[in-house]
Amino acid sequence: MSVATGEFCASCGRTDRPLVDGVCAECTLKKRPLVTVPESAMIVICPTCGARQRGRHWEREGAPMNLGSEDLAPFLTVDPEAGVRRVRWTETLAGETVRRFEGVADVRFRGLDTPVPLRLLVRTEHRVCPTCSRRTGNFFTAILQLRGPDERLRSHAADLREYLAQEWDRLVPELRGEWRKALTRREELPEGWNLYVTDTQAARGIARHLKSRTGATLKESATLWGRRNGQDVYRVTFRLRFPVPPSVGRASTSKNPAPLER
Ligand SMILES: [Zn+2]
Numbered sequence: 001m002s003v004a005t006g007e008f009c010a011s012c013g014r015t016d017r018p019l020v021d022g023v024c025a026e027c028t029l030k031k032r033p034l035v036t037v038p039e040s041a042m043i044v045i046c047p048t049c050g051a052r053q054r055g056r057h058w059e060r061e062g063a064p065m066n067l068g069s070e071d072l073a074p075f076l077t078v079d080p081e082a083g084v085r086r087v088r089w090t091e092t093l094a095g096e097t098v099r100r101f102e103g104v105a106d107v108r109f110r111g112l113d114t115p116v117p118l119r120l121l122v123r124t125e126h127r128v129c130p131t132c133s134r135r136t137g138n139f140f141t142a143i144l145q146l147r148g149p150d151e152r153l154r155s156h157a158a159d160l161r162e163y164l165a166q167e168w169d170r171l172v173p174e175l176r177g178e179w180r181k182a183l184t185r186r187e188e189l190p191e192g193w194n195l196y197v198t199d200t201q202a203a204r205g206i207a208r209h210l211k212s213r214t215g216a217t218l219k220e221s222a223t224l225w226g227r228r229n230g231q232d233v234y235r236v237t238f239r240l241r242f243p244v245p246p247s248v249g250r251a252s253t254s255k256n257p258a259p260l261e262r
């Protein structure tokens with residue numbers, strides 16, 4: 001790349017402009033799309049709180065239900081040499097689930113300001129966010145099963161459950177905050193605990209963490225549970241079989257089982 005003046009633009013022949021790779025900025029921006037958007041985009045909105053889904057995360061709880069430039073900005077791809085000063089969008093078609101936007105981006109490129117027209121078709125989908133689901137029902141996508149090493153300990157089930165609960169309480173502070181937020185409720189069963197989780201990735205993260213910290217074995221299985229808002233919903237079960245110290249499930253009914261050896 002070279003910058004020079006007093007030479008000809010290879011494209012328009014002018015000599016009074018700075019050149020980059022032999023071409024002036026005006027000619028460069030005729031050929032180079034400084035800002036692009038995909039033809040269509042999908043935005044997932046929680047109908048209860050207005051939060052938007054971004055990848056696996058939800059953000060902007062309380063945002064307006066109508067789409068605005070903050071919703072559309074993530075779809076812009078901007079040339080690394082260009083700077084977008086602002087984008088004015090106009091909604092030109094508003095259907096129930098499809099909206100068309102036409103916009104003009106004010107872009108600065110090598111000292112020149114230029115308007116770039118944009119057209120974007122947006123489909124919206126309403127999906128209840130995990131936080132609202134948790135408030136409104138028993139929605140979950142994954143179950144963490146905390147269990148003993150095998151089925152033999154059933155006659156000492158209470159000791160086993162207490163031991164598993166202690167292990168859980170000991171390790172919970174190490175879990176990421178976003179994982180903990182996905183936990184909804186726990187259920188006590190003769191053979192251990194079931195923990196219900198609204199986010200399968202969070203459940204997987206928790207399961208792997210528990211496995212690595214305790215030496216538990218981990219088995220993952222998925223079942224198609226049904227459809228929700230037009231999408232297949234799988235429920236994934238993560239079964240963790242914890243090793244337990246000898247004091248749990250033997251003749252002794254110790255209330256303070258020895259910590260695990262590592
Ligand atoms: Zn030129």
Ligand SMILES: [Zn+2]
Pocket residue numbers: 046047048049050051128129130131132133
């Ligand atoms: Zn919500």
